[in-house]
Structure formats: C-alpha cells, structure tokens
Amino acid sequence: MSTPSTASSVEEEPASPDDAQLAQEDLRNAVIRFAGNSQDGIQTIGGFLARLAGRSAREVMTYMTIPSTISGGPSIFQVHLGSGEVLSAGDEADFLVAFYQHSYDDHIASLKDGGVCIYDSDHVEPVEGDERVHYVAVPITSTTIESIGGTAKDRGKNMFVLGLVTALFDLDRAKLAAIIERQFGKKSEDVLRNAMLAFDAGYSYPLGDVLGRAFNLKSGESTDEHRVTTDGNTALTYGLIAGGVRWGSGYPITPWSPIMETLRTELPKYGGMFLQAEDELAAISMALGEAYAGHLAVTGSSGPGLSLKMEALSYAVMAELPLVVINVQRGGPSTGLPTSVEQSDLMQAIYGSHGDTPRVILAPKNVEDCFYTAIEACHIAKAYSTPVIILTDQALATRIEAFEEPDFESLVVEPTLETQPRDADFVPYPFDGHTKHAPPGTKMKGGQYPVVTGLEHDEWGHPSANPETHQKMVNKRRDKIKRYGDTIPEPEVFGGDSGEVLLVGWGSTWGPIREATMREREAGRAVSAVHLRHLNPLPNGLPKIFEKFERVCVVELNDQGLYGNGQLATLLRARYCDEKITSLTKTDGLNFRIREILSGIQPLQAGA
Amino acid sequence: MSTPSTASSVEEEPASPDDAQLAQEDLRNAVIRFAGNSQDGIQTIGGFLARLAGRSAREVMTYMTIPSTISGGPSIFQVHLGSGEVLSAGDEADFLVAFYQHSYDDHIASLKDGGVCIYDSDHVEPVEGDERVHYVAVPITSTTIESIGGTAKDRGKNMFVLGLVTALFDLDRAKLAAIIERQFGKKSEDVLRNAMLAFDAGYSYPLGDVLGRAFNLKSGESTDEHRVTTDGNTALTYGLIAGGVRWGSGYPITPWSPIMETLRTELPKYGGMFLQAEDELAAISMALGEAYAGHLAVTGSSGPGLSLKMEALSYAVMAELPLVVINVQRGGPSTGLPTSVEQSDLMQAIYGSHGDTPRVILAPKNVEDCFYTAIEACHIAKAYSTPVIILTDQALATRIEAFEEPDFESLVVEPTLETQPRDADFVPYPFDGHTKHAPPGTKMKGGQYPVVTGLEHDEWGHPSANPETHQKMVNKRRDKIKRYGDTIPEPEVFGGDSGEVLLVGWGSTWGPIREATMREREAGRAVSAVHLRHLNPLPNGLPKIFEKFERVCVVELNDQGLYGNGQLATLLRARYCDEKITSLTKTDGLNFRIREILSGIQPLQAGA
Amino acid sequence: MPTTKQPTTPETDEKLTKKDLTADHPTWCPGCGDFAVLAAFFKVLEKLQIPHEKIVTIAGIGCSSRFPYFVNSHGLHFIHGRALPLASGVSLSRPDLHVFAFGGDGDGFSIGGNHLDHTARKNVNLTYVIMDNEVYGLTKKQTSPTSPIGFKSKTDPAGAVDRPINPMKKLVSNGATFVARTHAAQVKHMMDMFERAILHPGFSVVETLSECVVFHKGAFDDGNPRKGGEFELVEEKKWDGTPEDEERHDVTNEEAAYALASLTHPGKFGVFIEKDDVPTKNHLEAQWIDSAREKVGEATTAELLKKRFAIMK
Amino acid sequence: MPTTKQPTTPETDEKLTKKDLTADHPTWCPGCGDFAVLAAFFKVLEKLQIPHEKIVTIAGIGCSSRFPYFVNSHGLHFIHGRALPLASGVSLSRPDLHVFAFGGDGDGFSIGGNHLDHTARKNVNLTYVIMDNEVYGLTKKQTSPTSPIGFKSKTDPAGAVDRPINPMKKLVSNGATFVARTHAAQVKHMMDMFERAILHPGFSVVETLSECVVFHKGAFDDGNPRKGGEFELVEEKKWDGTPEDEERHDVTNEEAAYALASLTHPGKFGVFIEKDDVPTKNHLEAQWIDSAREKVGEATTAELLKKRFAIMK
Ligand SMILES: Cc1ncc(C[n+]2csc(CCOP(=O)(O)OP(=O)(O)O)c2C)c(N)n1
Ligand SMILES: Cc1ncc(C[n+]2csc(CCOP(=O)(O)OP(=O)(O)O)c2C)c(N)n1
Ligand code: SF4
Ligand code: SF4
Ligand SMILES: [Mg+2]
Numbered sequence A, B: 001m002s003t004p005s006t007a008s009s010v011e012e013e014p015a016s017p018d019d020a021q022l023a024q025e026d027l028r029n030a031v032i033r034f035a036g037n038s039q040d041g042i043q044t045i046g047g048f049l050a051r052l053a054g055r056s057a058r059e060v061m062t063y064m065t066i067p068s069t070i071s072g073g074p075s076i077f078q079v080h081l082g083s084g085e086v087l088s089a090g091d092e093a094d095f096l097v098a099f100y101q102h103s104y105d106d107h108i109a110s111l112k113d114g115g116v117c118i119y120d121s122d123h124v125e126p127v128e129g130d131e132r133v134h135y136v137a138v139p140i141t142s143t144t145i146e147s148i149g150g151t152a153k154d155r156g157k158n159m160f161v162l163g164l165v166t167a168l169f170d171l172d173r174a175k176l177a178a179i180i181e182r183q184f185g186k187k188s189e190d191v192l193r194n195a196m197l198a199f200d201a202g203y204s205y206p207l208g209d210v211l212g213r214a215f216n217l218k219s220g221e222s223t224d225e226h227r228v229t230t231d232g233n234t235a236l237t238y239g240l241i242a243g244g245v246r247w248g249s250g251y252p253i254t255p256w257s258p259i260m261e262t263l264r265t266e267l268p269k270y271g272g273m274f275l276q277a278e279d280e281l282a283a284i285s286m287a288l289g290e291a292y293a294g295h296l297a298v299t300g301s302s303g304p305g306l307s308l309k310m311e312a313l314s315y316a317v318m319a320e321l322p323l324v325v326i327n328v329q330r331g332g333p334s335t336g337l338p339t340s341v342e343q344s345d346l347m348q349a350i351y352g353s354h355g356d357t358p359r360v361i362l363a364p365k366n367v368e369d370c371f372y373t374a375i376e377a378c379h380i381a382k383a384y385s386t387p388v389i390i391l392t393d394q395a396l397a398t399r400i401e402a403f404e405e406p407d408f409e410s411l412v413v414e415p416t417l418e419t420q421p422r423d424a425d426f427v428p429y430p431f432d433g434h435t436k437h438a439p440p441g442t443k444m445k446g447g448q449y450p451v452v453t454g455l456e457h458d459e460w461g462h463p464s465a466n467p468e469t470h471q472k473m474v475n476k477r478r479d480k481i482k483r484y485g486d487t488i489p490e491p492e493v494f495g496g497d498s499g500e501v502l503l504v505g506w507g508s509t510w511g512p513i514r515e516a517t518m519r520e521r522e523a524g525r526a527v528s529a530v531h532l533r534h535l536n537p538l539p540n541g542l543p544k545i546f547e548k549f550e551r552v553c554v555v556e557l558n559d560q561g562l563y564g565n566g567q568l569a570t571l572l573r574a575r576y577c578d579e580k581i582t583s584l585t586k587t588d589g590l591n592f593r594i595r596e597i598l599s600g601i602q603p604l605q606a607g608a
Numbered sequence C, D: 001m002p003t004t005k006q007p008t009t010p011e012t013d014e015k016l017t018k019k020d021l022t023a024d025h026p027t028w029c030p031g032c033g034d035f036a037v038l039a040a041f042f043k044v045l046e047k048l049q050i051p052h053e054k055i056v057t058i059a060g061i062g063c064s065s066r067f068p069y070f071v072n073s074h075g076l077h078f079i080h081g082r083a084l085p086l087a088s089g090v091s092l093s094r095p096d097l098h099v100f101a102f103g104g105d106g107d108g109f110s111i112g113g114n115h116l117d118h119t120a121r122k123n124v125n126l127t128y129v130i131m132d133n134e135v136y137g138l139t140k141k142q143t144s145p146t147s148p149i150g151f152k153s154k155t156d157p158a159g160a161v162d163r164p165i166n167p168m169k170k171l172v173s174n175g176a177t178f179v180a181r182t183h184a185a186q187v188k189h190m191m192d193m194f195e196r197a198i199l200h201p202g203f204s205v206v207e208t209l210s211e212c213v214v215f216h217k218g219a220f221d222d223g224n225p226r227k228g229g230e231f232e233l234v235e236e237k238k239w240d241g242t243p244e245d246e247e248r249h250d251v252t253n254e255e256a257a258y259a260l261a262s263l264t265h266p267g268k269f270g271v272f273i274e275k276d277d278v279p280t281k282n283h284l285e286a287q288w289i290d291s292a293r294e295k296v297g298e299a300t301t302a303e304l305l306k307k308r309f310a311i312m313k
C-alpha cells in the first residue's frame, strides 16, 4: 500500500495508541469532517460522537449536509470537539475522513494546512505528492468486510470509522459502547453485535501516531527528502527483495496477504516470481522446491497457515534447506481475531514441528526494522542453510511509519545460482555442519549425485538408522544453530545499565515499552529496557545485563500460561533459571498502552 | 498383535536392553536355531555369529542343514554359543527363531522346555496356549520392509534377525558391524548400507526382557492366571474402549497404525466405528465431527502426522471440544527414523499450535500404564471438554509386557449421548469455564441453537472482537486447565525422599531409570527417582520434592537443545527456576542403557 | 447392550417456520448473492419440516462460510477447507441428523479439494452447498481456483493465467451421487435443487453461482436474464418414450453429465447426476456394526474386553 | 541485469549410460513391480541422452517413493503426498531442468490428491510416474484409495467398502495435458509411455500398475497375458481417413478419454490424453517475467528499489 509523501511529518518514534493520547492533550479544538454517502450512515457516526461529547466534559457542535436524493447520495457530517469553548462547528477541518473519491475531491480543500486526511484506500486515490496535509491510508471497506465477513449495510463502515476515531482521540470507549448499545439494542441483538464487530475492528486498527506526526509538523520541522513512509508489510517485502529473494510461494490469509500480493506483483521485475499455491502445505513445498533448485525462497502466512507448515518445516531442518518463513501474527488460537494484534506464536515458531528442530527465529521491532530484519534473515538462511522464521504481527504489518531511506547500493544482495561443478570429495551433509547443497544442474565431477532427504541419513544423504549416525547428525544440526547464535550481537540496554526494573520486550511492543521507560525515567524511577530481535537462539550476554537489575519484567502480547509466564519469559527462565524474571502479559487484541505497562510494573517497584 | 500365553513367565519389571545383559550373565550356554528358507540367507546369520564368537572369548560350534533344491528351500542353521566349554552344537535349542509356519512346525519340538521361540508374526501362527515354551512375536518381514523400504533379497530379514539377536545377548555390536562391513563391503557400498539398515532396525527393535522372563520361569514361579501379556499399542487401544471411546478417525503411519487397525476391527463390536481418512487433516476433522456429534472420539498418528494436526488442535482448544489424541513418538525430525524410539515431541504437544492453546498432555510409563493412561485421558477430555494428548512411543508401542488383568467391571465407562433438552439459560461457552456442549439433536427449550466456533466469541458462540471478551475467554481457557491441574496427584519418589541425586523421567524411560536407581542404591549412593505421567499441566508439589536433593537430573530421549536442556528439563526449569535441574539426554534411537544413566549422572555425584 | 445410548427427545407438533430458523442478521455486503442462498435454504427447510434440533449446519472459512451464524440451528464454524471431513464425522456417527455443509470456491476447490473427492467417492450422506463467486471474498480479492483466465485480482494484477478447475467435471468424475448446478439469482430453481439434494440418499452437492458484488461484480450476469444473460436449463429425461425425450439428459449417465460439464460459461443449470443405487457409507458401516453387534449378542463392554484379554493370558 | 545468474556448465560429450544412472541397489522386495519401472526409466534416459546433471528425481514417501535413492541423479526424497508442489517449485524456477516425480497411489491419490489436480490444471512442465499397487505398501497393507472393493487389508479386515477413485477419470477431468496408463510387466510399453511423457511439453502423468508382491499379490494379473490376463492397448487414431480409423481413439478428445477411463479393471493401456496446444505455466510465468524485465530495462536491483521507495517519500 503506498501513500503520498508525508515525509516531513513523521518522527521515528513508533506508533502506539498512547502517543495519540499524548498529543491529544495539546489538541485544543478538533474539527472532524466525515465525507461519504448518506447510505453509509455517516450521520450515525457524527450523532454518536456528538452524544458522547455531550455526556463528557467536552463541548461539541456539529453540522451536516443532507443528500439531494432520497435514495441517498454524497453527504458530510462535521463534528467540532473541544476541551475549551466551542463557538462554531468549525469552518476549516483539522481532520477529514473521506469514504470515496468524490468525497475526497469535494472536501480536501476544506482541510486546513497540516490537517490530517484519513481516506478509504479501497476507493480513494489522493493527489500524488501533496505536501499540504497529512495522508493516512486505511482500507476501510475491505477491513470492515474482513472483520465481520461482509459490510452489512450502514452498520459496517461507519462503525469501523467510529472505532478508528475513538482510538485516535482516546475517547471513552466504554461510554461510547454504552451509547451504541442503547441505540442498536432497540433494533435487535445481532444488529448490535455486527455494529460492535465493526466498531472493535476500527478501534483495534493500528493507525499509528497520526497526531504525533501532525504536531511535529505544526512545530515546523523542515522536510527531509531522505525519509520514506510506509507500513511494515511493505518494508518487509522490499527487505526480502534487497536480501536476494526472487522466488517464493504462499496462500492468502490476513494479515499476511499483502506481502504475497506485493511479491507476486514486483518479483517479475527482478527476474523472479511468487507463486500462489492451492494451500499452505503446497505453498511451503513449492518454496522448498525453489530453495532446492538453488534460489533463496520465501513462504509465509499467519497463525492457521503456519500450523499447516509445521511438517514441511521439520523437513527443512532435517534436509538443511535454506528458507525464509514469515509469520504475520494475529489473535489466536484457531481463526481467533484475524484483524487484531497478538504475539502468541513464538513458542510454535521454535517448537511447533515434531522432533528436535533447531531453527532461527527473528522479530522486527518497528516498521523500519521489518526491512532490515528481512535482509538479515536472508543472510542467515543462506549462510547456515537453515529455515529462518520472521515473527512480525498485525500491528507492524498495517502500521505506517517513516524512516531513513535505506542505502540500497550497500545493502542489495544479488542472487547467484551456485551450479559450478563440484569436486569428487563433495558431500551434501558433512558432519562439520557446513552444509552447502549442490543444486540440480550442478555437474558432480566424482560422478556421484547427491540426494536431499528427510530420513535420517549419512553424509551422502543415504538413509541410515545407525545409532551413532543419528546422534552425530542431531548434534550437528543443533551445533550449527549454536554456532550462528554466537555471532548475534549482545543487545543494548535503553536507559541506564543498572537499576530497579529491566523491561524486556520483542516485536511490536518495542514502542510502548520504550515510551514507558522514558516516562518512568522522567519520573525519576530506575527503569530500563532491553529489546530482543533474536529469539532463537537468544543472544549471549543477557545474564550480565540482568544481574544489574533487581527485577526483570518481560512485557509481551500473549498469555501468562499455566505457570504465570508469557512465552519469551518462559524461554528466558528456562535458559537462565533466574527467579527475578517475571511476566507482564495481556491478550485483548490491542497493543500495550503506556499506562498498562506503568501500572503493570508498579508491584515490582520499591514502596509497592 | 496377540501372543500365546506366557503369563507365568513375565515379571512386572519393564523391559530394557540391559535386563537382557543382566540375565545373560547367568546364561551358561545358548543354543540358537534359525529355521527358515535358504533364500533368506539364514546361513549368513549363523556365519556372522560364529565368526563373532570366534573373535571373542566365547566358544562356538555350529551346524546347518542344506536345502534339498538348488532354488532353495527349508533350511536351518544352529549356533551354540558358550562362555564355558562347548562340546556340541547342542541337540536341544534354548532359542528358536522361526521364519515361516513350516519352520515353526518342523522345529518347535527341538526347543527345550522353557526355551524361547522368536517367530515372524507376519508368517507364523503358534499353537494357542502352548505353555511349554516362551513365545516372542516379532513382525520380522514387515518391520524389515518398513525399515528399509522393502526386503531386498537375502540382505533383509536375516540382517534384521542378526541385529535382534545381537541386542538380545548384548553381543559386541561394533565387532559385528566390522565383520558385516568386511563381508558386504566387498560387494558394494550400497549392498552394505541396506544390510546395515536392516541390522540396525533389528538391533533397535524393542524385544523386551525376553531372557529376564525365561529365567523367572526357570526359577520356577507358579503361573498366575490373572496376568495378561501384550504390547503397549494393544493395551492403549483397549484402554480407550474401556474409557468409553466408540468413534475415531486416523491415517496410517508407523508405529501408530496398529492402534487404528485394532480400533477399526474392534469398535464395531462395541457399536462404534473407526474411520480411515484420506490424510491426517481429514482424520482429526472427522474425529472432531464425531466429538461435536456428542461422542468421545480419538485420533492419532506419529510425528509427521501430528504436525499436520496442529491447526485443528488449535481449533479444538478454541471451540472447547473433547478429543483424545495419540502420538506414538518415533525418531525425528521429519521422516527421521520411523522404527526407532525417541521422546522429542513433548514441546510440540504443548506448544505446536498457533496461539495460546492450553491443553492436557499425558505419558504412560510402561505397557500396563498405556491401558490406564488411556482411560484417564477419556475422563479428562470429557470432564473439561478439552483435547488430551497421550505421548507414547515406538518402544512402548511394540514392547511386550505382562500385568495384572484390569478389573473391567469397575473401570468400564459406558458412553452416553447427552441430547436431553437444554433449558433456556443454556450457553455453550460460559465464562466460568464449565463448558458442556449440547450436541446436535438436542432440543433447545429457549428456541436458540448454539454455534461452535473457532473465531473468538461471546458466551453464545457469536464472533466477537471485543477486547474484554477476548481477554476473558483466554483467561477462561487457561484457568480451566489449571483447575484440572490442581486435581493431579503429587508424584511419588522411588528410593529415598532425600539425597544426592534425583532422577526425573517421563514415558518409556521409566524402566531404565528405575533400574539405574536400584543399582545406585545397592551401591550405597543416595539416588532416587520421580516419574511424571502428567506433563501439561505438571503436577503440583515438585518443589517440595526437589528441595530435598542436591541435584535434579532429567533423563529423556531427546536433544539437549540450544541451551543444554532436554524438553522436560526446559519445562521444569522455566516453571521453577531451579538451577540444580540439569539434563541427561541422547538421541540414538535406542532406549537408555543402565550404564549410560550411571555414567551420565556420575559428574553430579560427590567425589566426581 | 453397550452401544451409545441416546435419550429419545419428546415428540413435538409445532411447525418449523422461517422465523424459528432465522438467527443473526447476515453480515454479508448489501447485494451479496449469499443472501438469496440463505433465503432459499430457509424456504426449503420450511417446506420439508425437518425436526428443528436435527438440522446441523457446518462450514469452513470464508464469507459464505459464515452461513451457520445466520441459521438458528445446531451449527459449527470450522477451519478453512475441512468442513466436509468434519461433516462426515457428524453424519457417519449420527445417522439421525440432517447434515449440511456450506462454503465457497476457495474453501471447497482450493484448500479443500481433496476432501471433496474422498467424501464423494465414499458417498457420505450429507448435503453440500458451494457458493461459488469465482474469487476469494473474505480475504479481499485474490484469484480463486474458479476465477476465469484474465480475471484481475490482487494476486494476478495482470489477469489470472492458470486454467480454472471445472467444478462440474470434478463432481461428475469424483463419483458424487447427486450433482446439481444453480444460480443465486434464480431463487425458485435454487429451492428446487436444494430440495432434491436434501431428499437424495447419499452425498449431494449443489454448485451455486453466487455473486460477490464487491470483488467480482457481474461475474454471473451471463447466466442471468435480468442482466441480459441466458439461464439455460438441463432438460431431464421424462422416460416417456417420445422422440424429444431422446435429446433429454439422463441423470444416471455419467458420460452425458461430463459432456454437459464441458459447456462453456455460463453453461447449463439443473441436475447433472442423480444416482440412487449407490449404497451410502453410512449404510455400509452401519451394516458392519450391526453384524458385529449381532455376533457379540448381549455381551457387555466388560465381558467383551474380558474375552479379548483372555487370549492374552 | 539483476536476474539470477547461473555459471554455464562446460559442455561434455560423454554418453549417458545405465551404469552412470545406477545408484544404490534398490531395497524393494524381490519381485516388486517397481524394479521394472526403474529399469524402464533407465533405458529411456539412455535413449534420450538428457544431460546427466539436468535430471532431477523427486518423490514423496512410500516404497515406490524410494525411487530417488536408486537413480544416480540430483534427487530429493520429500514428505508424504507433497512431491508435486515441490517438483513444481523446481520446474517453474529452473526451466533448464528435467523434473521427474515418482510415488505411489497413497502418496498421489490419498494425501496428495489435491496437489495432483492443481498441478494438472496449471500444466506445470514435469513428468509424474505413479506406481499404483492398489495398497499402502511401506506401512504394511492398509486400504488405499485405489484398493478394490472387497480387498482385505489391516484397516478393512472384512474387505474394503469404499468405492476406489478412478485414477484415469481423475487425470482426464483435472486437465492434465498428457495422460497415459501402463503395466510394470510390459517393459516395452512402459518405455514407450515414459518416452512420450518426457517429450511432452507440460504436465505428463503415467499411471503404472506395479504389483506389490507382498501385500497385494496378483492385483494386476488380469492385465498380464503371462498370468492369463489381457493387456489391451488403446488404438490411437492414425488420421489416415480409413474407416478403421473412425474407431480409433483421438488423444485430444477428452470425452472419448473419459469413456476409456470408464472401462472396468484391467481396462486399456496406452495414451488417453495428449494435448500439445495448452500453454505451460512455465511459459506463461516466463512471459510475465520477460515483459516485466523488458519494461525495467537495464535498471539494477538498487535502482528499482530506489524508484519504488521514491513514491513513499
Ligand atoms: C488455513 C487457512 N488459510 C487461509 C485462510 C484465509 N482465508 C479465509 S477465507 C479464505 C478464502 C475465501 O474464499 P472462498 O472460500 O471462496 O469464500 P468467499 O469468501 O469467497 O465466500 C482464505 C484464503 C484461513 N482462514 N485459514
Ligand atoms: C504425513 C505422513 N502420514 C503418513 C505417513 C506414513 N506413510 C508412509 S508411506 C505411506 C503410504 C504408502 O503407500 P503408497 O503411497 O501407495 O506407496 P507404496 O508403499 O504402496 O509404494 C504412509 C501412509 C507418513 N510418512 N507421513
Ligand atoms: S465480500 Fe463479496 S462474498 Fe463477501 S459478503 Fe461481500 S459481496 Fe459477499
Ligand atoms: S512391500 Fe510391496 S511395494 Fe513395498 S517393496 Fe515390497 S513388494 Fe514392493
Ligand atoms: Mg469465493
């Protein structure tokens, strides 16, 4: 998904609902204009907001236009929310929500300089390179369809947008829900349920730090033409291409689909191709075929699809084939919450396959890191001839952030097909673990051709049930990954390198954790944070870091499990047997709010 | 697989290669008669044994019969091994290995009273109820086919039997391998490889304590008509039936197949049916359909098949459907070693599915326990409406042991279909976690019918993305399993309840660990053992036990992983953060030998 | 007798109405073809008066697979592509139920294609309604196995290149014993097909062209007279010996059905295959159970197990 | 030009012999039909003189799937049922190779049945040899999807009850562009079928009846004259305009092929389908790549990425 330039307007800090709240404090008056068709029930949105404001301390004034035809037509609804005194419905809007191209065309002018235009990217194509305002693309129509299996008349998109705005301005969700209930409860229980489905989807949609961005511009930063703005799925996709991926295969699933769609559209330009398979089993099999053929290949999916790939992943470990596997995590288990964020697939990534299957797991911390993590995964997969799983998530996938444009010249890896003839002493599975397969097409000077296999095997790939051989091969596959592990840089501590509480995070919780750490330190509390991008193997050197803190609290978006520990916490406790490692977890489909982290670690702090 | 009565002849101690070694010490002279067809190359077996004995301290004398026809025909080869002085090839045999019915018929008489008859259960049907000798059924033909993908002429079954005998008498495997190499190496490398494949398969075939049994009889115990003799797969299968399982579905895979074959053959007698599916995905889906229909259903497989069931297992947790799932573990990863024992699927059983999926994992400790574990799994699955995974393994599956006949009257659970009408206040997914589905066919007095679903849902099963709902439902699914966990009896310590080293085991290592513990205690060392049958959740009360020992060593047949801990050790360390918990692991496709455990724990002992 | 016991539910004489069957308001987009499928399904159930508690609706994942939420009956919303094996488990273990499976073209022909073939050859007694919109709807417009060549989607921006599968050829050749084809814009015809499918003993499939108005608009206009298309019916033999009857389709003739399946889009609508002489798997397995039960007679579970363990002594 | 580079392997003029192709001694049971399949495969490769290093043998799991170990060529032994998608990945990403897939009836029609249909409709350029013994061999005699009704196996002690799938109907209807049927006891015929399959542009399948002498002895005697059976050939049209030719089979006629497929066991042997006019997926995707590459011209990867990122500014 591409958006017009808002380069100047984006700070590097990651998005999190609370950033919105932060910014909102400085926001005196907000004029929001909803432009769409009356059939979409945009009046309803306005009505709800007005009522909410009415019930809150907030002042409010609204106005709307009535469509010309009864059958409905273009229409707008404008709300002026204010913490101070509100004198008008506002002539110029701070925010414009555009449902259709015509809404955008007719109303973009009413948006004040530096205002924010949220548009339905399923219908609207904004003017390229318009620097006057900030653009935020949200696939309103399709995300609503996704979240409720359709868009059920006017109870769909408008409720989604209402949820979106509620999160954006950190409005009182509970109060609004109550109002909605009173409204739809009358009609019927299931109408209400559908409305809430859409509302919750909008509320949990990761908009990113929209307000934050707006304010930086107000504070008049100069624009920087070296910065790019995009979402995590896009950044990851181009990271793969930069890393040398030219082939892959997948099957659609939210929120993974955009990656495969972009790869399929883009790879031909680079001389490669991404294949849509009939299911996830075929997808990973095709990708393994491409890998065996000598290419650096990728496959990916989300929760349910990853579970289907576990058998072939076990093969990839046994056969020692390089493969990059993407898991865009979403709410689980089972079909769960397809459009919500969660980090509950970590253990599966490590232990999901049968047998002992040492493999590499990485997790990007923000949108920019999605790009670099992808490149890193490519390097590792090739260097150690191993599957590498990247755990990203629904929030990173769809969130828009800006970052320095990568230095492609220095980063790009050109793929090569290593079919140069091999000498007679070549073996596919050397006991020293330095496996480098000879892809088909390679002449074997010794005249003996290799077999790649999933049965336990000798160095030549011949099946073997010999006890010593099995033991040696298991050791080899494990030591190979340990050898890689020793190359992982020791993580850096954010804050001070000693103190009371050390927060540990992975993946998209990086932002809120960092934010919380800063708040605590501002408040004079000795809280620091360390973020892990390498989850299997874990980097060395953590004990040195941990020992300088009284408490180590692992903050993650998964369940505390049967023994009170989240998934990463479980791994850390198992490796280091350090009782001071505890967990702060939640699974409500939303990223951490700063205040949730702050209150969550309070019990760990002195005087608590 | 059924065997004629050898009731009297079996002690309750579990089998392990070392028991054979034990017994063998008392074994003065062993006369072994191999009876088959010359085409099977039984002479080769004899030849190898003779040469081995020649190269060892052992004395040896052999004789053979030449088949009448050139094309080959019935033939025997007899070997007389002895530690003392050997005067004849032995007229009466202590051991008879019968390849065919005619071999059995013609030579059973030559076996002395109390002798051991090892027969190919693929071809031989021994006389029912013959108490004169000990019968050991081994599917020689099919296991050889399985292990090498065919039986490749005379290099198949005979090498398998040679491996069998080598393990049985604890002969010098290395020496024999060398002899075999010299023999076949001449011919060609791959002929040798096939020979070794078969040899290793025979060597790792879990014969059980054959000699042990023989000697108990010699020491003239009185026979006990309350004891039954069978293998673990059979015991488990009838445990399921006793526990109320009437329906199920599966797909063939070694060593799981015999369970599904017996269920398919037997269930109709009990008014149920086991369905052969087109693959493992369909198998677990059919079983879930049977469960949803109101039955207690079972599915199962081995490693690769379990990986394919991970997505549907995630559904079973989300939808809260009762299901018993069997995993007959074998060597991994991937296709690995289909006919060898390993315990490397524990982590997958717990963490293999996407999302947070709390579920119950049990593991039987010996053949008898397979029966009772199955019944226990049935109870749990129904009582908590949850999937329960039983982790058995290839050794337990095929090993023959004797045990007290179960008291069926008191154990049998008659299945009932609970379609009695439900009141208007019924909900399928109560927040209190006491889920009891109303199967189709149930009249709903309130007029509203329930939906069973894999999407996150409210109490009625309606999809919901509401943050509070998701959090509450995740908590509920977890707390339900914790509630069950609190009902698990605290494990008992074998040996003394305090001391230097506590060995911790699970599954089929129970025997060797127990044996090793006894040896240590005889030698005056303060070693005890605790065995865990409940792996998820773990029983409470372990810290109380651990604190009384200086070292806790977890003995298991899987890899030490990236951080030096086996799979159960990892779980224990994560839960208790107790550094004294260490690991003794191996993955060579064989169960632990006593001496491997003894030497393995030496470093943990004082003076080491 | 140790077979599974079921309490007999009290007989009721209330009539089953559309109102009883209506559950949540469907979440489908306005204009989605699936609304009509649901309406037709309600009407047929009303007509056939199947006991309310005996109706079971099962689906995989997809917009169309949301079906069970919109029918007030026992229902199960499963995972993507596996609805049929699950439904088979229900049908085979509970012959007293009326089992319905619903799903889309991706669910049924892509990830679920193999289960469809094996359920068909085993002739499991259940009714399967495929809502084919020739696109992946719920995941927002990727090429599906029935998307026509040239169809522009998010995975084929330049237009699909792979030959689509032919659902009717698949169903005719895999041994399904009732195979019909209908169009969501033709409610009467849909009802007729659904009714015959439900009354068919064995595995019955109705391939229903149901438009996705958001991601594949107009896909089936060529089969819709109101959109200038042609809705051509399969003329079934009346066996009246008239010369016209020669021309008509014999629903027991597989090769003739295969020829019908070979017609180009929109093809013909109606019953392609209807074979009543193939035993259902339900029947065959029940026979096995009955004969086995007969042999064991009055023996209790405990007695049977004892007997079995006796030979292990 | 940032497309994948491959070092050109030095041309060699050594002739490829059976000896070069022989690897491990097959582990199959004495008398297993698969030995003959292997022998025929060697002979055809000898005849066609495909460059040694360009030959790739791929298989799933099963006795027959051990094939790659017995051929001295680049080979891969994969997991059960997924050989075709893996082989497709190899073929589509490496058009310079000759890709062969081998497997059994369980591997190909049970767990792998869906992949077979989708590989066929996409017309991926590779050759697939199915060794159908109508039983699960490696796992020791369970009913397979091609086991005849009444076949006694470990999972059907009283005899199989499910209608087996008809491999030829499946292959004719799923769009495979070359479909042949042969018998392991007829080496010459096998060789002929293999050769034509290999020379066929696109997805070619040879269904080969190959006896499992241990678990399904005599299964194909009815197609073996030496065992008193009949080996009836498909007479292909010569297009010589003679009246006899009327009767002969047109290998481009799907409905005629379907009729052939409907014959009862042992049926006829030979080529059922041979369509050379269907573009391969290899060709279609290559076209897309070429036109895309043309548009970008000499641009390097870095330049292309820069260009893409520019619009994100
Ligand atoms: C294992 C798995 N893979 C992929 C998905 C994502 N997914 C959900 S529905 C669907 C296909 C929808 O198309 P179709 O079956 O035709 O139903 P429609 O929405 O068109 O009615 C896909 C790919 C999933 N939920 N589970
Ligand atoms: C996922 C998975 N399921 C099951 C198995 C067990 N298995 C191995 S081969 C096979 C079928 C063998 O039959 P077939 O494909 O016909 O080959 P054959 O041995 O008859 O040549 C099965 C079920 C497996 N290895 N992996
Ligand atoms: S997206 Fe298409 S298939 Fe789904 S509900 Fe909307 S119109 Fe129907
Ligand atoms: S078991 Fe059957 S298929 Fe397998 S090698 Fe032996 S004869 Fe061949
Ligand atoms: Mg569809």
Ligand SMILES: [Mg+2]
Pocket: D104, D105, D106, D131, D132, D133, D134, D135, D136, D137, D144
């Ligand atoms: Mg077979």
